[in-house]
Amino acid sequence: MKSYRQELWFQTPTRRAYVNITDQVQACLRESGIQEGLCHVAAMHISASVFINDDESGLHHDFEVWLEKLAPEKPHGQYRHNDTGEDNADAHLKRQVMGRDVTVAVTAGKLDFGPWEQIFYGEFDGMRRKRVLVKIIGA
Numbered sequence: 063m064k065s066y067r068q069e070l071w072f073q074t075p076t077r078r079a080y081v082n083i084t085d086q087v088q089a090c091l092r093e094s095g096i097q098e099g100l101c102h103v104a105a106m107h108i109s110a111s112v113f114i115n116d117d118e119s120g121l122h123h124d125f126e127v128w129l130e131k132l133a134p135e136k137p138h139g140q141y142r143h144n145d146t147g148e149d150n151a152d153a154h155l156k157r158q159v160m161g162r163d164v165t166v167a168v169t170a171g172k173l174d175f176g177p178w179e180q181i182f183y184g185e186f187d188g189m190r191r192k193r194v195l196v197k198i199i200g201a
Contacts, residue, residue, distance in 0.1 A: 065198070073188070100199055101197075103196050105163065105192070113161050114179050116180065138151075160186075
């Protein structure tokens with residue numbers, strides 16, 4: 063069994079963003095040489111997420127509207143977490159809903175996706191560097 067580890071780094075120019083990272087994860091898989099196994103992708107920051115969905119701009123807009131209804135950014139004073147001097151409690155809640163990580167099967171050297179599936183980095187408190195872990199195990 064082989065193991066491969068890589069960190070991907072992101073710094074979005076906006077507070078919230080959805081970045082399709084499928085090509086970068088596929089590049090990691092090619093570099094790993096693993097043909098059969100599992101690929102795990104995880105956001106390594108508590109105000110960002112990794113999730114799988116469709117790469118369609120209307121859907122991404124809907125994520126933004128829906129998440130803002132669930133955990134509105136403002137007023138900042140509505141959250142106890144922000145009493146510490148932070149202003150990102152909403153980002154923590156959005157991450158909780160969208161998830162920390164995904165695992166995708168690797169079959170014949172490819173990510174074994176269903177129709178339309180893509181891997182995304184979700185940023186909810188951006189404008190600073192954050193990392194995503196790609197861990198691939200298999201043979």
